[in-house]
Amino acid sequence: MSSDRNSRPGRSPRVKSLLLGSVFALALGGIVAGESVVFSGSSAVAQNLSAPPVSAQAAQPFSFADVVSRVTPAVVSIRVKTDEVAQADDQGIPNIPEDSPLYDFFKRFGQPMPGMPGGGGRGGEQPHRYGMAQGSGFFISADGYVVTNNHVVENAEEVTVVTTDGRELKADVIGTDPKTDIALVKVKDGKDLPHVSFSAGDSRVGDWVVAIGNPFGLGGTVTAGIVSARGRDIGAGPYDDFIQIDAPINKGNSGGPAFNLAGEVIGVNTAIYSPSGGSVGIGFAIPARTVETVVKDLMDDGKVVRGWLGVQIQPVTEDLAASIGLDAAKGALVTEPQDGSPAEKAGIKAGDAIVAVNGEAVNDARDLARRIAAYPPETTVDVTVFRNGEKKEVKVELGQLPDEQKVAAAESSGKAEPTTLKDLGLSLAPAAQAGAGDEGVVVTRLDPEGKAADKGLRQGDVILEVAGHAVSKPAEVQAGLRKAAEEGRKAVLLRVRTGDNLRFVALPLDKA
Template sequence: MSVASAAFASAVLVVASIAHAQPLNSSADHRSDGPGGFADLAEKVGPAVIGVNAKVVAADDDNSPGQSAEPDGSPDQDTPRLAPGPGRRGPGSMPGSGEMTSIGSGFFISADGYAVTSNHLLGGSDAADVRTSDSKVYKAKVVGKDPVSDLAVLKVDGRTDFAFVRLADQAPRAGDWVLAVGNSFGLGNTVNAGIVSARARDLESGPSEDFVQIDARINRGDSGGPSFNAHGDVIGVNSLIVSPSGGSVGVAFAVPADTVKTVVPQLKEKGAVTRGWMGAQVQSITPDVAESLGANSLRGAVVVGVQSGGPAAKAGLKRGDAITSVNDEPIKSANELTRKVYAAAPGSSVKLSMVRDKAQNSLSVTLGQLAQSQAPAGLPK
């Protein structure tokens, strides 16, 4: 046997000897050169992916994400729309029945049963059923939910040897291979391969996160499931699709791993995420708005409303102010402004540079804390 052959055989033996409760991926090399096939990768990460079922309340006209009364994008809609890629209503759940089963996906992040899924799948439920790849069903409690990032954490008790995966340490590049695994249509673990189409997608009608866009087909039941790079690291949590009819057309969005790393520890510790709050409604500056302000190249966010008694109102922010930077860092959109405010600690002060009455101006806002009732929905309706 040659030296090269011996080294390869030795490497195979090492991989085969990894204990079941060890992480199912490898972070040794983050270059994504694309596998010759996806079977080995799917076999390696599949045991960590779970199906998630939750009982949620359904209104008579319910069309909320994850459990639509009919496929998102009804026949009379001929333009693409943001639609939840996620869940579907379970068998026997009829509109107006008051309760239905939301079906989605998730994945274990530790051997002791902590798992990540999508917030919108859970509705107001504080428990869910999870099904592992070997068809075993467990009761899981909802540890925490975050409507802003559309993430939630579940906990299954009673075992400490669940297969689990890790979050990627590096952001993917456009063109990298991606493998999406989920509970498509409630059928059980299903894999779909594709590439990262784009990074840092800013969806004005979605949650305030920089989405990873992928072209792997995300279907109903896949929301909350992971998308992996070629080494088995989770690069995102599948959340949304863009579709003219509600069906997958290969344009899907995942909450990036960096966001998951920020949100999940807070959900595990205290069940919610602490964010700064300004008390102002903003929208991105369009060319028309920029022209009206006398600065065609102006970028940022224009204030369209100020909440009475809120931090922004107390600081003197007014409707029509065009905010161009936060703490002297330029912003390009309303979502970028929102992300910066959310990332700041309540009680801290942020400096806003802006254009008011066609003149440069600035002021400082002492932020409050975003309450759950003030948080925007994680998905568009």
């Protein structure tokens, strides 16, 4: 018997009692087959079900029946046979990084834990076993292409698509994109299948939305609501740009479509915010324009290829904007161009604030990442940087985003005579003498209530630059701070290395 990935046979009922904290919970599940739905006013089996639009007059009585009866045949249930040993570690946690925003959810709520039925024991190997997962999806072509979530088909051994009239169709995973949680599946020998299309325009806050899925395994279920917000960042990935909707999205809707009143797909339901695991009216869908772009790439060669600038960046805060002379806290601050990257070759430097791409303003660091990723490799773009109080145009030929980025953490230790800056609440020593590398000045002690700690400096951080000038001893840090104060600056910009990560910190200065 198939079940949701979060409710496999043998799961202890105690797992449900652990649902205590507010989390972003993946809404796994799909449609139970067997319901037969008749096309509304059509005899064409392979009709594109998103057209024609429902008239404004027809929508006045607030009935969604016409659009629902037209598009429901294109919505499917996806049943997945998974290799549980391949996807879980010895504590029953899926093989995802510990710094992932979903790691804590799965650790606490999503998988069996040691000592629970179905959980692995410590120190021993798990028995090889298979599980069944279930999700929703929808046809986008008459020959059987199906869109769903990556987390629905991840680690799939077998995939079966179940239509609303009860047919079970074997399918293959064409490609997945974990960064946006989109996957493309295709049924074998698909022909004359009902399908829907994506909306060409953006939905507005306040627009009606209809979600179709299989919450809690009850069968094909329809919920309705409105678009509550756009551009939501929930920390699920580097390209978060979710549509927030209040149509109930519960376990079983993942990969299912959200429709407008014209029967067009405005998004793919993927997550909910919930204190209990059930809907509280805050759901998130991946926008149609993002899904459509990803799907086109997956159709081409089964993978998504994105443009790559090659910079480490951080948001521009009010303090950082003041320290570099930028009028508003907008754009993305470059902490370091990566070696050999397109950015380095084009002359982009650490301390540059990227404020526009091809003339379009960049709001923040995440906005820059999305904009660059939207361009294919080898595209030349005009990047506007703010440097030394002036804007400058830099032409950059984008590369291809690497498949994986390794993140490492380094610890440093050693002894050196520290120099104490009491007004800032920190002590400094040359990094080389403290065993913290060959460059910069290391923070050896920190007052947790001092100015430096308040702005995010930590013990063990290495200060590489002060106001754009490299430093190698505490005296040079003091000189840089003194000069900035003499110039009347409110803050001074420090370039700091924490482990292997680089960032900028705006340190406030006392008024003279």
